[in-house]
Amino acid sequence: MDAKDILGLHKNSFPSSLEKKSRPPKESHRKPDGISREVYALTGGMPPLMPSIHSSQLKKKPPPPEKVTWQWLPFTNSARKDDLHLYHWVRVVNGVLPTGDYSFAKYNKSVDIIKYTDEEYEKYLTDPMWTKEETNELFDLCERFDLRFVVIADRFPSSRTVEELKDRYYSVLRAILLARAASSGDVATHPVIKDPYNVSQEMERKRALSMVLSQTRQQEKRDEEVLIEAKRIAELRMASKVTEQSQLVVASNADAEVTEGAVPGETITPSNVQLTPFTDNASTLASLRMLRVYLRTYALDQMVQASNSSAGVRTIKRVEQTLQDLGVNLKPRVPTKAVCAEHLELRKEILTWLNLQKQVQYKEAEGSSFRDGSYSEPPGTPKDRTFTLDSINFGVSSERVVKKDQKRKAHGTPPTAAHKRPRKQKASDF
Amino acid sequence: MPNTSSSKKHCQDQPQLSGPIPKSHMAKSEENKKNSGKKLKDVEISVPIVYGNIAFWLGKKASEYQSHKWTIYVRGASNEDLGVIIKRVVFQLHSSFNNPMRVVDAPPFELSEAGWGEFEIAITLYFHSDVCDKPLNLYHHLKLYPEDENSSMSTKKPVVVELYDEIVFPDPSEAFLARVQNHPAVHLPRLPAGLTLPPPIPVEDASKRRKGDTKDNPLSQWFLNFSEADELLQLAAARQQVQAHISKLKRQISLIEGQHKQLKSSDQ
Numbered sequence: 001m002d003a004k005d006i007l008g009l010h011k012n013s014f015p016s017s018l019e020k021k022s023r024p025p026k027e028s029h030r031k032p033d034g035i036s037r038e039v040y041a042l043t044g045g046m047p048p049l050m051p052s053i054h055s056s057q058l059k060k061k062p063p064p065p066e067k068v069t070w071q072w073l074p075f076t077n078s079a080r081k082d083d084l085h086l087y088h089w090v091r092v093v094n095g096v097l098p099t100g101d102y103s104f105a106k107y108n109k110s111v112d113i114i115k116y117t118d119e120e121y122e123k124y125l126t127d128p129m130w131t132k133e134e135t136n137e138l139f140d141l142c143e144r145f146d147l148r149f150v151v152i153a154d155r156f157p158s159s160r161t162v163e164e165l166k167d168r169y170y171s172v173l174r175a176i177l178l179a180r181a182a183s184s185g186d187v188a189t190h191p192v193i194k195d196p197y198n199v200s201q202e203m204e205r206k207r208a209l210s211m212v213l214s215q216t217r218q219q220e221k222r223d224e225e226v227l228i229e230a231k232r233i234a235e236l237r238m239a240s241k242v243t244e245q246s247q248l249v250v251a252s253n254a255d256a257e258v259t260e261g262a263v264p265g266e267t268i269t270p271s272n273v274q275l276t277p278f279t280d281n282a283s284t285l286a287s288l289r290m291l292r293v294y295l296r297t298y299a300l301d302q303m304v305q306a307s308n309s310s311a312g313v314r315t316i317k318r319v320e321q322t323l324q325d326l327g328v329n330l331k332p333r334v335p336t337k338a339v340c341a342e343h344l345e346l347r348k349e350i351l352t353w354l355n356l357q358k359q360v361q362y363k364e365a366e367g368s369s370f371r372d373g374s375y376s377e378p379p380g381t382p383k384d385r386t387f388t389l390d391s392i393n394f395g396v397s398s399e400r401v402v403k404k405d406q407k408r409k410a411h412g413t414p415p416t417a418a419h420k421r422p423r424k425q426k427a428s429d430f
Numbered sequence: 431m432p433n434t435s436s437s438k439k440h441c442q443d444q445p446q447l448s449g450p451i452p453k454s455h456m457a458k459s460e461e462n463k464k465n466s467g468k469k470l471k472d473v474e475i476s477v478p479i480v481y482g483n484i485a486f487w488l489g490k491k492a493s494e495y496q497s498h499k500w501t502i503y504v505r506g507a508s509n510e511d512l513g514v515i516i517k518r519v520v521f522q523l524h525s526s527f528n529n530p531m532r533v534v535d536a537p538p539f540e541l542s543e544a545g546w547g548e549f550e551i552a553i554t555l556y557f558h559s560d561v562c563d564k565p566l567n568l569y570h571h572l573k574l575y576p577e578d579e580n581s582s583m584s585t586k587k588p589v590v591v592e593l594y595d596e597i598v599f600p601d602p603s604e605a606f607l608a609r610v611q612n613h614p615a616v617h618l619p620r621l622p623a624g625l626t627l628p629p630p631i632p633v634e635d636a637s638k639r640r641k642g643d644t645k646d647n648p649l650s651q652w653f654l655n656f657s658e659a660d661e662l663l664q665l666a667a668a669r670q671q672v673q674a675h676i677s678k679l680k681r682q683i684s685l686i687e688g689q690h691k692q693l694k695s696s697d698q
Contacts, residue, residue, distance in 0.1 A: 329661070
């Protein structure tokens with residue numbers, strides 16, 4: 001309030017807050033109790049948006065805490081069958097003892113194992129491989145150890161495998177259930193009836209699992225290699241089967257690795273055939289034929305890539321620039337078979353042209369080193385070289401070649417980048 | 431099937447004409463080709479198609495989410511019926527459309543929708559079983575707004591983007607060949623001599639056959655024309671130019687080489 005007076009803001013803020021609710025102006029005049037005036041002013045003279053602790057609450061005392069004591073008391077465990085009394089510390093709250101059973105008793109779960117009578121045994125459960133005593137023993141152990149067959153197998157007096165024990169237990173259970181059921185339909189949904197235990201399957205499964213688990217790292221690596229090799233061979237076979245190479249030699253690697261029989265008895269294509277199938281027009285065509293169906297634009301694209309694969313990035317750009325300068329679409333607008341063929345031929349010819357240009361430059365570079373001080377060039381030569389300026393201006397170096405020859409006598413041209421050998425200062429010899 | 435031995439390619443040994451020829455047989459028959467000395471061109475079937483979209487601005491009727499009415503389609507390049515080759519077409523639209531996977535089971539293979547956005551549509555062509563068992567994918571970026579940003583959109587003149595392409599079947603089955611040999615939508619090269627195909631089974635209902643073509647399609651007035659003649663001319667002219675340059679350079683190189691020889695001999 002003092003600050004507002006000083007700043008002269010007080011009168012302004014009043015009407016603006018009036019526009020909102022009528023409440024705030026009232027409260028800003030009234031000094032709230034519980035917190036001091038300055039603190040309240042920190043909030044801007046307005047009550048905060050969130051309900052804070054009421055000032056009266058601050059004056060109150062906290063509720064009196066509970067009185068906790070610890071007592072050493074006896075207890076029993078309902079999970080135990082004997083009447084054992086043990087002692088332990090108990091938390092007593094306000095003189096009230098905790099009620100209820102021992103807290104860990106609820107974890108004593110067990111499985112309900114069926115109990116068959118002797119009659120039932122005689123009728124349904126006799127088995128040549130199992131004596132009655134053994135079966136009884138088995139069931140007793142099952143009860144004791146809650147169907148933990150690994151433990152049961154360990155404790156079983158005569159040596160039986162886990163699978164045998166399981167088999168016996170489940171078949172007995174099955175027989176009993178079927179016998180006791182009023183109709184076969186009642187128990188049809190019981191898991192033992194629906195999916196009976198299959199000993200041989202289980203044994204096979206465990207054997208396979210242990211084999212996989214016990215594979216040494218070397219074996220794993222070898223298996224992987226074999227698989228990769230087999231995949232590669234399959235792909236190669238696809239690609240090279242249609243190319244006209246009759247002298248295929250089987251690589252020794254392929255032979256050695258494929259002992260597992262991954263590719264038995266079929267002609268194994270060599271691994272020395274280049275893996276990239278698109279380095280060659282013939283192989284591109286071959287791989288296209290392998291497809292059942294493709295688009296003409298796709299085929300053209302592949303062929304262009306094949307022809308570009310032997311050229312560098314700069315050359316490819318030059319080819320494209322040439323095409324544009326010639327007024328040809330980089331991708332034909334009407335890609336029919338004929339158009340695509342022409343397009344490809346044109347690209348090839350442009351590549352030839354560029355190569356020839358490079359040859360010319362090279363030859364001329366050679367020539368300059370031959371002509372020691374011989375200025376007696378036939379005047380006709382420069383004329384030939386200006387042809388490049390007429391049509392497409394290809395590469396700055398060709399221009400420079402022209403300039404160099406014309407300015408020879410002036411001896412002012414710096415060495416051009418096109419020359420592979422450093423330019424010798426011939427004129428200075430004179 | 432009366433055939434000469436030179437066209438073993440189409441496995442006349444087999445009594446029934448089933449599907450594409452197995453690849454191993456293909457390799458053998460190529461050897462036969464070489465041995466016999468007669469050059470057989472592979473029979474390749476190509477189907478020229480045009481695919482793209484036409485979009486109309488809805489003008490006053492446009493809403494925020496539906497400003498354009500567009501149609502995406504695949505048609506024969508000369509508006510012939512593609513149903514003889516294509517069984518159905520699936521257009522995969524943007525996920526914001528409900529049921530973005532639209533299936534068109536019969537020609538004309540087109541789909542109309544209304545929207546505001548441009549996105550890529552994946553078009554999958556499924557062929558009849560005797561044609562090809564693998565589908566083919568095309569991609570088209572839907573265009574609604576005109577290239578030139580300044581040009582005003584009109585409800586009368588649509589934005590049209592069409593692309594020409596050809597579906598190529600490099601190794602067609604005889605059954606397929608026989609069925610389409612005289613169909614206008616399909617381009618067959620000249621069949622190798624000695625190969626005779628059974629006459630095509632006439633379509634039962636001639637009137638039904640008419641319906642699949644797009645000659646009378648309401649949108650056909652906007653279809654673009656694709657003629658290979660212009661492109662071929664362009665390419666031929668370009669090739670001539672390049673060939674001229676090549677011969678010039680070759681002459682020049684031989685000239686230079688001649689000069690070098692002179693210089694060398696004069697030094698000695």
